[in-house]
Amino acid sequence: MGLKSYISSPYIKHQYEWDEIITSYRIFENDKPLNIEIGPGKGKSLLNLGDRFPEKNFVGMEKTPRCLKEFRRKAEKKRLSNIFVFHCFIEKMLEANVTDNSIENFIVFFPDPWPKKKHRKRRFLRKKGLSLLETKLKKNGKIFIKTDFMDYWVEILGTIRELRGLFLESFGKVKSWQSPFNVPTNYEQKYYRMGKEPFYLVVQKI
Numbered sequence: 001m002g003l004k005s006y007i008s009s010p011y012i013k014h015q016y017e018w019d020e021i022i023t024s025y026r027i028f029e030n031d032k033p034l035n036i037e038i039g040p041g042k043g044k045s046l047l048n049l050g051d052r053f054p055e056k057n058f059v060g061m062e063k064t065p066r067c068l069k070e071f072r073r074k075a076e077k078k079r080l081s082n083i084f085v086f087h088c089f090i091e092k093m094l095e096a097n098v099t100d101n102s103i104e105n106f107i108v109f110f111p112d113p114w115p116k117k118k119h120r121k122r123r124f125l126r127k128k129g130l131s132l133l134e135t136k137l138k139k140n141g142k143i144f145i146k147t148d149f150m151d152y153w154v155e156i157l158g159t160i161r162e163l164r165g166l167f168l169e170s171f172g173k174v175k176s177w178q179s180p181f182n183v184p185t186n187y188e189q190k191y192y193r194m195g196k197e198p199f200y201l202v203v204q205k206i
């Protein structure tokens, strides 16, 4: 499946229109630390992070046009200067357009859980995806993760222990996570309304 539609906005660029390396200078014309949110959906967390950390830049990577249209509406209203989204496939963009050791932090809030056993190999935060994030992180850079799927959370905990370059800094229930990176997301609010209790992990590159 490809990325068929093009969504026009100063805050969004399609992966097929961009063949450069992603840097703060090229996107924002400054040298603030670059953070990437994987699958920001409609962008609630991205907009909150941009607002909360004016000293950092935030780039989202999202494939779903419906979500991007909603993000565009909110971003053009809020007019932050430190947020941007690529309409792309995460894996393709990270591999081709992000330099190793260049990202301050990754944010991965509520990645697709692929609950059926036969689909679990499609989960992004398995060995391959986590190793890719590790490669792109700066030394001491972090991955902030939230999920409502306990099974996925437990799987990630196990994988981190197997990866030599990553260290588990903290984990637990989202309600007890004291961090300025703990901003609400659309899915999180939906899960709370359903009575679910999401979990978080903070992982650091050694």
Ligand SMILES: C[S@@+](CC[C@H](N)C(=O)[O-])C[C@H]1O[C@@H](n2cnc3c(N)ncnc32)[C@H](O)[C@@H]1O
Pocket: 038, 039, 040, 041, 042, 061, 062, 063, 064, 067, 088, 089, 090, 091, 109, 110, 111, 112, 113, 185, 186, 187, 188
């Ligand atoms: C469960 S939603 C969570 C959205 C948002 N983080 C939130 O918490 O509200 C997962 C998001 O990841 C995006 N996504 C999943 N796989 C992707 C991929 N390979 N490339 C780009 N985006 C992807 C989906 O389109 C979706 O918007």
